[in-house]
Amino acid sequence: MSEALFPVFEVPEIIPEGSEYDNRYKPSVKWDVEKGDFARDSAGRMVECDGKEAFMIWCFKTAQTERYAYLAYPDSIGVEMEAALEDDDEKTVESMVQRTITDALMVNPRTEFVRDFIFSWDGDEMHCSFHVKGIEWDKFFEIRL
Template sequence: MADNNLYPVVDIPEYEEENEEYDTEYKPSVAWDLEKGDFVCESPFCMLKSEGLEAYKIWCVKAVSTERYSCLGYDDDIGAEMEDAMKEEDDTAVELAIERTIEEALMVNPRTESVEDFEFSWEPSVVYVKFTVYAIHWEKFDLEVTLKRR
């Protein structure tokens, strides 16, 4: 017998809540040489990969070293606003702005618990920034980045 309804009848599936927990396993990434600023290759066409804590450290350095909004391939949350930080009036204001933008850049990753213990070393054309990253699933580690003054 044919159903003679004027309007279609649709079964509505039950709503399932999404799991709010973030995937704690850090996915493998391509290895990156922080000193050379280039991929680590075993041969011309074979890049090595990094995993876990090492991949997270690389992400931290790249997030701090990438100017926010400068790469269309990255989400707007990725990167730091170092150009604005370096435009401050005096060295103390620059240091505070650098601290703020590094913390903002790294706290977008749910694996970052906090960023602390900033140390600055000034030279005429560069600023060396050393800081400690406290990760949720790993031990704390120190990172150092070099920022060019304009």
């Protein structure tokens, strides 16, 4: 009867909060923007993409995800687009959209900058494009919403 009443296990090492974040771009599953689903090959398997493309996909999806709308995402992920679009003044809306997108993308430590916003209006419908540059990249890429 030397058996323990409760199971015994090793406690994992706790990583201190001050430790450096891993900034490497990791491969992931490719996203098909047109279909709004994961990209698949002819056999139906999900297609992988390199770390830089995965980061671009993350930026695009984050800029289209409303903050606090999905329980699966922490509060730090997403934009506050609904609140930004409530104002009647176009310049105010543009300023708020630029702020919320920039804030959302700068959460990722792999983001060096978000800038060069261009807005176009078609009645009440707003479209925008902007540039995002990842750290350690020579060039930026453009996102259109």
